[in-house]
Amino acid sequence: MKYSNPVIKGFYPDPSVCKVEDTYYLVCSSFQYFPGVPLFESKDLVNWTQIGHCLTRESQVRLSGVNSSGGVFAPTIRHQDGRFYMTTTNDTTRQNFYVWTDDIYGEWSEPVYVDQGGIDPDLYFENGRAFFMSNGLDDDGVGGVIQCELNIETGTKLSPSRSIWQGTGGRYLESPHMYKIDGRYYLMAAEGGTEYGHMVIYARSESLHGPFESYASNPVLTNRNLGGYELQGVGHGDLVQDGEGNWWMLHLGFRQIGRWLTYHHLGREVFLTPVTFGEDGWFTAGHDGITLTGFNTDRIPDTTLQRVKKSETFENTDWNLDWCYLRHPSAANYRLAHGKATLTGTEVTLDTPASPTFIGIRQKDFDATISCEVSLTGTGEAGLTLYMDENHHYDLAIRRDATGIRAITRLNVGDIKSVEHQTALPGDSVKLLIRSGHERYHFFAVIDGVEFPLGTAQTRYLSSEVAGGFTGVLIGLYAVGRDSQAEFTVFECAYI
Template sequence: MKYKNPVVKGFYPDPSVCKVGDTYYLVCSSFQYFPGVPLFESRDLINWTQIGHCLTRESQVQLRRVNSSGGVFAPTIRHHDGRFYMTTTNDTTHQNFYVWTDDIRGEWSEPIFVDQGGIDPDLYFENGRAFFMSNGMDDEGSSGVVQCELDIETGAKRSPSRTIWQGTGGRYLESPHMYKIDGRYYLMAAEGGTEYGHMVVYARGDSLHGPFESYSANPVLTNRDLGGYELQGVGHGDLVEDGNGHWWMLHLGFRQIGRWLTYHHLGREVFLTPVTFGEDGWFTAGHDGITLTSFNTDRIPDTVVQQEKKVYTFGNTDWNLDWSYLRHPAAENYTLSVDRAVLRGTDVTLDAASSPTFIGLRQKDFDATIACEIELSGGEGEAGLTLYMDENHHYDLALRRGSAGCEAILRLNVGDIKSVERRVALNETRTTKLRIRSGHERYHFFLVQGDREIAMGTAQTRYLSSEVAGGFTGVLIGLYAVGEGTESAFVEFECAYA
């Protein structure tokens, strides 16, 4: 069959995967968004359904005053002795920790902290023992992939932290994962930075603790030299075997907005690439070490059909799965139902590294039409749609009520430049419809009155890209309200992809 990449679209970076029985489970980074660490399942590796989050309580993760792209970094999911474990880093507090559950659809434990620094932690189990790895510095001051043995019940170290591999020389060594395959230990990681030079590298050895011999043809997977190719930034992968002797890599990558336009704003997404072991025990990945927009493979039966959801509404999304808050929300400011979202504003704006009244859905493709109707009531304030990259980079199409009356506005926020591009006075605000048309290179904003569209303006997508804004996230389509006493009801929301 032929499948298309990415297999999970939108801002779902740093994937990690494990297989239990006939089901695959996958987790991704969430940074400053809450709930933390989205959790997916699949039976065929190409159709993924979100079933929860690993971090659903404020007690599990500290996100208050966390800057954009801080907070929860690259997680790893593993299964051992009937229990699931997810380990991750809160990069803002500089703490590695893990949580566990015996019910993949239930609640996860309180965090168990590990006294080892670095980022991108990994757990490996063997013969009743647990080993922890991260990319950082060991107890002797040596940097690289650092390993220690853990008491899995308490998180206490049972051995010193020791550097076991220092990579192949590429910058920003990260994302270490350990596997035992056919009696050998394979240590896979990423280098080059999670940008256009990103790559997957690996080494192998006869001992869990090394020494490790690097694969002679590293990087095993990268799109770094493909100028003008849609898929870029390929790296940070995790291996999984499908039960039929075939190996796969789930990894991140991103789609740039145009062939020669090196910007991406949808975030880093999840890609699936076939892996093949040779007779010598070394493996290769993809098409000559490259990830493609689609793969023809006989590893997945032709009876499997890759599904793609094209329309997202209040009615066909789950507030607890598909939508995200900025940091820890004040629950009393949200009343969410199957066909309506009532948001109560505060004095916290979208420009603050705090928790404004905001709930967002990841933008999953370039071409889309986004629309909703808003009823604005209460005191002075505003409510509307935002295309949100971070507190310094977002485009807001909103209704605003002040002492002089009510108006519709388009505000563009790019770094220190915050400009209201257009204002349209409104006679009444009982129900007003807003619409955004999205393309690869531009967003187009409209106020809708009856059958008439009033153009509010346009804005380039590149100014919401990681190349301009920095950071590791992607655009969320947000509903928001600002202003003490302001209450807004969002009705008939729809995001339809072409």
């Protein structure tokens, strides 16, 4: 079978995976968005279905006042004795914690906090004992991957935190994961920063606590030297073994907007790469240590069909799964029904690191046509936004003030916020249309079937290279204005 990467498209970074019986479960980072930590399942590793989130209650995670790309960092999912555990970091509060559930389709527990610093935590279980790892400083101030033993019921440390591996010397050691394979302990991590220098590294030991011997050909997986290639930023992986004994790595990467255009705005996505163990017990990954946009493999049956969703609508998406809010929303401002969303505006705008009236879905491919019927009552503004963060977003909206009602395009790039184009509307409703390409967005208001151009904007100004941070573009519905109410119908994002 030949499968295509990424296997989960759009802003779903820092994947972690575990297998229980014949099903794989995967979680991703969510940062300032709520609900937190998207949760997926799969039977074949190439087709993933979102089944929930791990953090669905305000009591589980603090997001108020969190800046973009703050909040919930890289999670790990593990299963032990019939129970699922998800451990993560709230980087804004500098707290590591985990939640658990006995029902993967149900609610998760309140957080259990761990008195160990660092980020990107991992849980490892052996012989009834639980061990917690993160990357940071140990109790003696030594940096690296740090480890302690935990009481898994309470989160209490049963041993000091100790640095067990310092990586290979690359910057930003992160994403530690521990495995026991054929009697040896393998410690996998990432270095280079989650950008163009990203890479996966590993070491092994005869003991859980080290010392660890680094793989001689590290990095085991990276696309860092492939200038001019569209797939970059490969790193932050997690290993899993399939039912036939084959090993795989789920990891992040990103797609540049073009072969020689070093910008990415869809976010870091989930990629699947084959892993092969040699007779000496060391493993290799990918095609000569790089990840491809597709792999031809006999590890997956030819009867497996990789499904691609080409159109997302209000009818074929789930408000509770596919869509998300900025930080903790005020539920009274949202009425979400089959085929329709009614949003009540507030004075909080998209330019504020707070919780405006906003609900968004991730953009999953470069080429798309995005449209929605929008009506507005009251004074204010409502429409579609292509949202990277509070300082970088493009808005196509209806705006009503004392001078009348208009369709506008506003470009927000850093400190520059400008209404570039506008056209008067004959009524209080309009179809808004965005045509998306690799390099540009094109904006239109459709009145009585006629498209009125409202300008274009370069995608690069919503990229991580310009905006910074760790997220990707969301297609958002929003409303602003204390006495405004907006109704959204006939939404579609059709990928080409």
